[in-house]
Amino acid sequence: MYDITLFTPQDMAKCSLVLRQFGRNTASMEASSQKIVNYIYRHFCDSQTGENTCALVRLFKTHPYGELEDSLQQSARRLMKGNSPAADMKCWTLLAAAGTEPQWNSRHTAADNTAIPLVSTRLVAQMPAISEIIRQFGLDIPTFLGIERERFLQLEPAVLNIFHVSEAKGSPFIPEQNSLIIPYHVKSVLAFGGLLPSGSVFAVVMFLKVKIPQSTAEMFKDLALSVKTALSVPEKKSVFDYSEISKIFVTNNNIAETQLLEYQVANLIQLLDFSEQEMLRQAARFQETIDNLQRELADYKNKEEAFKVSQNSFTGILNIPKDAIVRVDKNQGIQRFNQGEEQI
Template sequence: MYDLTKFTLKNMTECGADLRKLGSGADSMEEVSDRIVRYLYEQFVDEQTDRPAFALVRFFKTHLYGELEASLQQHLTAASPDQPSDVLKCLTLLATVGDQPAWNSRYASEGHQVIPLASEQIVAQSPMISQLIKQFGLETSSVLSPDPELLVDLEQKTFNVFHVPAAIASPYVPAQQEFVIPCGIQSVLGFGGMLPSGNIIAVILFSKVPISRNTADMFKTLALNTKMAVLPFDRGTIFRK
């Protein structure tokens, strides 16, 4: 078990080694991502309450609309009057776990199962997504349509973390009245990276314990371990059969 207020380099190394092993024996990226979010939810504990430190942990991946499973395509078209292009980049929820029953299935998510990233202007209208991309150290254009000539450099880059130390009243954390305040969210932390396919993975942690900048920075290393766990499925099976 780990305490976010006392997270050490030794803890980071141990946690990273565990994350890296979570891909062993899996049949899809979804299965690995589910293991990752559950590991993080179960292993980080608030010592004051002996309860999970994170209210909600989610794993997202960008994915082309044309390669989404049928249920996600239908979910998206039901909310849009226009037929999406097969090359539309979508931010797709692969795994979720949290304090409330509805947060433990990606199919139960009302607004985050699949989020179309139709243009830079559309992304800019979503403060959390646009800030996550910015803090990762990316341009929105490289997320929507990676330049093949730059892809190797981006894929090998160590991304920064997305860190909101004080979630309450932050313009980058939506649903303040419905989620942040009633659920006691203190900080938000996101980490991830770019896969060889040009798709982005991002794990987002909504914490009931304040997360310092020093602790947040240690998750850069955990991002690399997470990437290694899902890497075998980058051009393979994404969704559970």
């Protein structure tokens, strides 16, 4: 169990290790995705009450319209008022979901629109949630819609990022205010994701019932790499979960062992890079804390020394025998007097 309000690098490492395993022995990317959202929904909880921290968790992926299954193509055409999109047009596609309501635990029933056609740069710019995810991921809309091969090869290893809305209620980037944010008391929204080897963009979106700061959200960049690792191997299998394909896969895994190893090695190298970067960030923060403590200690010693000097001077003044010095309160009651006063 992970309390996101107390999320630590150790929690991140444990969660990352689990998420990476969900790409193994699965027939489809959809099956891996469902495991991922189920795990996040069930294991992020309030440490005091045990209540789920997430109201809803979704996993999206961009996917060409021509390669969508029938129900998803119907969803895309419904938004285009019956027009048939081009086969290579990308759609913002829901692969998996898990949440509070029973219908939220299947991609088939979790949303009204499970495949949103990304028709043009202009129209995508008018979709506040998607366009803001693109921006916070560090991409631009043209790149998001159709990555050129040369540019993709440069971007793919580096694009692993987060989308964070600290205050979900009233945010223009979260359109589901009346159906989700307000009735389910969603405080913050966090997404993490990046680019898959195929050029598709993926994003895990968490609708949180607690408010989290940017510093906590930043830690989920590392989890983005683990999800990418889990999804990259199934990407060479079926994307969607067809029962017949699942049966074939279980009895005869036709993914070459060398191909699996290549994916694992590439992703482990990238994970090592991320881990080293996180270690350096942690070391820098630790050193900054030490420096601050040393400055505070030095400041305290200086104040203590100044106080001693002040006290010595004050005591010397008080002990001048020929002069009477008396300290009184506001009611003229004597609080302290020196030797001179005592002699008088």
